[in-house]
Amino acid sequence: MLLIPAIDLRHGRCVRLHQGDFSAETRYEHEPHELLLRYRSLG
Known part of the structure; x- marks a missing residue:
């Protein structure tokens, strides 16, 4: 299973x-x- 975290942005x-x-x-x-x-360092 591949989990892809999402970061929602609004006004930066x-x-x-x-x-x-x-x-x-x-x-x-x-x-x-x-x-x-941080997400990248967690793998």
Whole structure:
């Protein structure tokens, strides 16, 4: 099984959209580039 993590971006910030709804987003304090490097280091 191949798992591919997704990073949702909005206005340059990492977010999670509830069922694609932009009015129901959760914002995260991670910088997108740092999160990408973290995912990459985990394999």
